[in-house]
Amino acid sequence: MIRLTVNGKEQELDVDPQTPLLWVLREQLRLTGTKFGCGMAQCGACTVHVNGTAQRSCVTPLAAVQGQQITTIEGLAPSEDELHPLQQAWIDEQVPQCGYCQSGQLMSAASLLASNANPSDEEINAAMQGNICRCGMYGRIKKAINRVAGVGYFDPARGEV
């Protein structure tokens, strides 16, 4: 049995501990907002937060996150009827095209802003270059991040604005 907390909820899982977190989230916990893109930490579609920090769930064995706090895209917003400021910025800038990579993009961006509220252009590039967008919406993603940068935001790891 492996215990971990996902989006604030305790989970107890009877799964091969070597199974990547991605597949446990998608198949056991039915949290399908976290996406499979490459399986080798090359594209960022599977990005989640482990204790508030962006991590690629496709190469993270379940055993490695025993007892940790996991946040997925489904848990990024502060409450059911409220969006994370980045989610709102994504809508305002009309960022997504196909949308498949956007959960991972948002989780990487949220992790960046949680540790650096006013990132420079280079810092945004460095934090986001692990996330591929095949629809090529990099310009809009950057605009949306800058829209939120420096503004108060919800940090799911701390549970406060």
Added chain:
Amino acid sequence: MGKWTRRAFITTGVVAGGGFAIGVALRPGHRAPELASLVTEEGESLVNVWVKLDQNNVTTVIVPHSEMGQGAQTVLAQMLADEMDADWDLVRFEEAPPSPEYANYLLGYGIIGDAEVPKALVPTFDGLMLQVAKSMAMQITGGSLSIRSTGQYGMRIAGAAARQMLIEAAADTWQVPAAEIRTEASHLIHAASNRRAPYAEFAPLAAQMSPPQTPDLKSVDDFKMIGHDVQRLDIPSKVDGSAQFAMDVQVPDMVYATVQRSPVFGGEIAKLDDSAARKVPGVIDVLKVAGNKGEDAFSGKQNIGDSVAVVAEGYWQAKQGLAAVAVEWKNFGQDAMGSEEIFAQFDRDITAGVERGNDRVQGDVKAALDNAAQVVEAEYRVPYLAHACMEPMNATALVRDGQCEIWIGCQNPLGFRAAVAAALGFEPEQVTLHNHFMGGGFGRRSNPDYAVQAALVAAQVQRPVQLIWSREEDIRQDHYRPAVRSRFRGTIDANGDVASWENTYVDKHEPAEAPLIPYAVGSQDIGYVASPTNIPFGPWRSVDHTQHGFFTESFIDELAAAKDVDPYEFRAQLLRDKPRHLAVLNKAAEEAGWDQPLASGRGRGIALQESFGTLVAEVVEVTVTDGDVKVDRIVAAVDPGLAVSPDGLKAQIESGIIYGLSAAMFGEVSIENGAVAQSNFHDYQILRMNDAPVIETHVINSGGPVGGAGEPGTPAVAPALANAIYNATGSRVRQLPLKNYDLKFRIKESDEVA
């Protein structure tokens, strides 16, 4: 809705709960002869568009196009809502079910011109263009056609008809002249008697009325939504993880599978040892799946090999199981092929020129050559490219009791349904297809191979199976953008004018006009030779325009350089009789500051390509430092006739540019020993944020016919990039991708295009 029974173009019906529905249909005897000719037999019908209005005053637009990211569903709903004067907050959309009634006749049968419809996008599964309405299997999203065909010929008409009928119904009830009633935000208003009522109040009455067969359409000045920005309806679900892609489907009792198809195309299983795989915990079964060597409309004879599938309790277990399978493939000698052999074959075939087909032959090329003051020759090549959609190919299928249910994201639901049925030996009616958002399409999801494979696995398992391809499988089993080699010779006469243009390339696909040039060159000889390979290929964003755009817009630049003339001025001179082309060219140059000097090591390039009815000129600015190329800025000027959704168009142009730039800089699928050498994003590199330039898009609404949006941004970027590098370094990039060059050194003529 009942069956369509009348010879009407527009038909109506009552929907449950007292609402009404309008369909724009093609019927035998239609008043427009070109439409009537599409449906010739009694009982035939095509519903191109549906709109439903329910008792809560909600307008539901039923959209016959799939959503792969291009925003088609929103923009089509927007076109309908504008004509209907519907309240945008009360507009919803649904994707049409794959039913022959939604077959996209306008796309398939030339309303917009045969030349613009890539055959790739009409993949009738038996490889023939079928007789209209007999076994039609098209419901296609591709060719940048959603707005141009369905929007212009269906959505606007349905919206206008609905509005007109609601006005008539209100006029009847209120006993006032229809002309005195105006509409606004899903309400009917009669100012003189101070009456205002929601559309829904008159829906039941409207449903009983005869629809107008030629409803009045708004003029451009009256548009409230067309040409204005609205927020995309699908975006909220794409920021909170709730959007449902095919891979997110959960069916009770579902198991998972993953596959490996023969790495050498067309291979068959010679020997299979699954004993170790069956011992992997969670593995349920190991299966063989037959390949397909049948005909395909775009690619001709298919070359799809056998596959091994491992079925397990989860994807991870299936993947581990697959790694434990030992399989020997029978490759029929196809494992001798490699990229260099393929390009050498292209070279031989171009030189031999056997059975050369002509795209355009005019003037007297030989005379031009005899009288030339200057002869310029160049040869270019581009590699195979994978689509690399973010969402790897996948489908969930259940085959039981003579029925197949399939959950998938695809660009052609009807065609897929037909292909799955054929593979199972079913009639199409025995297959139910649920289409989902696509995590990228770009043409890849128009080939049903992954749907067929999932169905064949499910048929053996007798349980719902979610088949997920690994990224490696997705890169190695694509239907690739074809590799092409193209040879040019141009002449400049004693007056300094371009006198002739000769071009021969390998393998003609679609669209037919892709290799043609817009420039005023008197003598032209453009044609192709066949040089088939066994590599599966298919449409890739903007189809043949990406290869030919690179070739022709590079060569015109070379002619300018040979004359020592500014490449922008040179193009402008040759486009003097093409006002729309000239306008986008001028706009791009002006906005980019073409006449502003650049620092040493920096360069600027320009290119122009019309595709899918939209004209695009792009200026690329680069900085080359120690051989490393950084793309700083791209300025695009776009003339789509009318930008129905200006921000949506800009998003598509940005997207098309990044897609094309990624390919130009990094994209290369190479063949080694008959198989694809690349496997994942570490060796099939994709452009990332740190390499993404600033993109500025300028839209020109010229009032011309409405063009496409999804594809036209792509073709001009590769040549504009290559031309910018020439401007910065003096090195002429004649083969892609750019990453294969070391620009620290000047490219020598002898190194070019082996």
